[in-house]
Amino acid sequence: CSVELKNMATFSLTEAFQEAERLAEDKAINEAVDLLNRIVGHSVTESVNGEEAVKVKELAILKLGEVLSKYGFAEELGNLIQTTRSIINVFSKAKAAKLIRELVDRFLDMEATTGKEVELCQQCIEWAKKENRVFLRQSLEARLVAVHVDSKSFTSGLTIAAPLLKELKKIDDKALLVEVQLLESRAYHHLGNVTRSRASLTSAKTTANGIYCPPKLQASLDLQSGILHAEEKDFKTAYSYFYEAFESFDSIDNPQAILALKYMLLCKIMLNTPEDVQTIVSGKLALKYTGPQLEAMQSIAKASQDRSISKFEKTVSEHQVYITEDPIIKSHLAALYDTLLEQNLLRIIEPFSRVEVEHVASIINLPLDTVEKKLSQMILDKTLQGILDEGQGVLIVFEGSSMDQSYTSALETMVDVGKVLDSLYTKAK
Numbered sequence: 001c002s003v004e005l006k007n008m009a010t011f012s013l014t015e016a017f018q019e020a021e022r023l024a025e026d027k028a029i030n031e032a033v034d035l036l037n038r039i040v041g042h043s044v045t046e047s048v049n050g051e052e053a054v055k056v057k058e059l060a061i062l063k064l065g066e067v068l069s070k071y072g073f074a075e076e077l078g079n080l081i082q083t084t085r086s087i088i089n090v091f092s093k094a095k096a097a098k099l100i101r102e103l104v105d106r107f108l109d110m111e112a113t114t115g116k117e118v119e120l121c122q123q124c125i126e127w128a129k130k131e132n133r134v135f136l137r138q139s140l141e142a143r144l145v146a147v148h149v150d151s152k153s154f155t156s157g158l159t160i161a162a163p164l165l166k167e168l169k170k171i172d173d174k175a176l177l178v179e180v181q182l183l184e185s186r187a188y189h190h191l192g193n194v195t196r197s198r199a200s201l202t203s204a205k206t207t208a209n210g211i212y213c214p215p216k217l218q219a220s221l222d223l224q225s226g227i228l229h230a231e232e233k234d235f236k237t238a239y240s241y242f243y244e245a246f247e248s249f250d251s252i253d254n255p256q257a258i259l260a261l262k263y264m265l266l267c268k269i270m271l272n273t274p275e276d277v278q279t280i281v282s283g284k285l286a287l288k289y290t291g292p293q294l295e296a297m298q299s300i301a302k303a304s305q306d307r308s309i310s311k312f313e314k315t316v317s318e319h320q321v322y323i324t325e326d327p328i329i330k331s332h333l334a335a336l337y338d339t340l341l342e343q344n345l346l347r348i349i350e351p352f353s354r355v356e357v358e359h360v361a362s363i364i365n366l367p368l369d370t371v372e373k374k375l376s377q378m379i380l381d382k383t384l385q386g387i388l389d390e391g392q393g394v395l396i397v398f399e400g401s402s403m404d405q406s407y408t409s410a411l412e413t414m415v416d417v418g419k420v421l422d423s424l425y426t427k428a429k
Contacts, residue, residue, distance in 0.1 A: 013039060013056040020060070024067055033076070036064040040083065054090055061099055069106040077107050078120055085127050097136040100124060108143060117147045138167060142176055145183045154187040161187070174211045178204050182217075185224055189231070190327070198228055219248030223260055227328055230267065239267035250285055258289045263328065265297040270332055274301035296322040304336065309344055310365055312337060341366075341374055342383065349384070354396050357388070 016039055023032035039060040042053075061084055068077040081103045088096045104124055108117060121144040128137035141164050148157030161184050168177040181204035188197035201224055208221060226241030242263045249257035261280075268276045278301075280286055281294055296319035303311035316323055316333070324330050341364075348363050349355060361371040375395060378384040386397040 013042065013053050017056050017060055017063070021063065024063070029067065029071055032067060033064065033073070036060050036067070040064060040080070040087075057087075058091060058095060058099065062102065065103045065106050069110050072110065074107065074110055077103070077110070078116055081107065081120065081124065085124070093133065097133055097139075100128075100136060101139050104140060104143060108147060117151070118144065121147060135173075138164060138173070138176060142180050142183070145180060149183050149187050149190075152190070154191050157187050158184065174207050175217075178208045178211070178213070178217060178221075181207065182220055182224060185228075189224075189227065194228065194231055201225060201228060215248045215252050216254060219245045219252075219254070219256070219260070222248065223256070223263075226260075226263060226267075230263070230270075230328070230332065233270075235267040235270045239264055239271070242267060247285070258291075258293055261286055261289055262293060262297055262322075262326075265294070265301065266329055266332055269297075269301050269304050270336060272304075274305040277301035292319065293322045295319070300333065300336075304340065307340060307343055307347075309337075309340055312340060338374075342378060345371070345374060345378065346384065349395065349397060352395075352397060353399075354394055356394050358393060360395070 016035060020032050020035040020039065023029075023035065040057060042057070061080070064080060065077060067073075068080065081100070084099055084103060088100070091099065104121065107120065121140055125137055125140045125144065128134075128140060141160055145157045145161045145164070148154070148160065161180055165177070165180055165184070168180060181200050185197045185200035185204060188194075188200060201221070205221060205225075208218070213221070222241045222245035226238040226245060229235075229238035229241060242260050246257055246260035246264060249260055264280060265277050268274060268280065277298055281290070281298060286294070296315065299315040299319065300312065300323070303315055323333065344364055345360065348360055357372055357375065358368055360375075361368045364371065372388065375384065375388060379386060379388065384397070385399075386395055388395055
């Protein structure tokens, strides 16, 4: 390094920081990290200008956090958070809270899955309690709820969220309140409690109406709104929300933009307009997200358009990572598969009044028990009129007959006559 940390009479921390910035820009990462670490570890009491030293130390901590997170040094960033907690007393309470929160945010946003995320958050929360830093503790607890939700520990997340929400409502911290209510909505949705999830989301949106919502938070609210509307099979409204979320995430270069885009394509497929998928993917905003994730959704759209079960199954097996590992896409595509299977079976059965189930299974290229199970379900759901003769292994299809309305009309007439007689009897009395 061209700048050495010698005695403070001949050395300026500001010059050292400027040199570290230059090294980081030149991608000399190890040298930049080493120099920034020495600036952070330098004693403020040895400096000629104490105020300048504190300011530079703050900038060095933030810059070091940025560099470590950008280049994937998760363990080193965790160590920096611990180091910062030990020297935090040189900063004002507001700056100290800002530093810790920003470093923890950077660590968690790396999604490095080091396994230490929960432990790190808990340590910082305990430290905040000891230091009596209420706002910082609440902020860190909100991040801990997010960690639990992202790691699928939904019950643990809700356990922390419940008392935190009560506190936030009392002090009227609306920005943080919206975040926690949104996390609560996500947790309830994953646990299958759609009613509670919708209630939490409604509360979050109501609270958000009274404050300025950053683009990321607004996009997250729109994304969750779209997910819940899709859950209720209202894919048209869901698409609108996903589009809003996609535009907001894209404007801030957030990686969740591609998730919103995938859900937009899913809505088009579920609305039975798979031909629109290619139009969306070739649009100006979507072009930069071209990759295996969008290719998977395009293949699903093509299979849906062709009403092809075999293409559908092939796509799911080839792109398993991008399809079955996303619970939202997985659940809706399971419903789509059922619909495709039903449509294909009805098309095959249509010319027959009596057909062997084995013959149907061979045409559709599916196992015999799968076809039998689906045909039974269709008969029970009255989408197919017929019976399964398991002894002979055949499906007997009945001719569709329109329901005679005479009985319904007669019953309605009798009910109306009854009402007239009751009315006459009341008047006679």
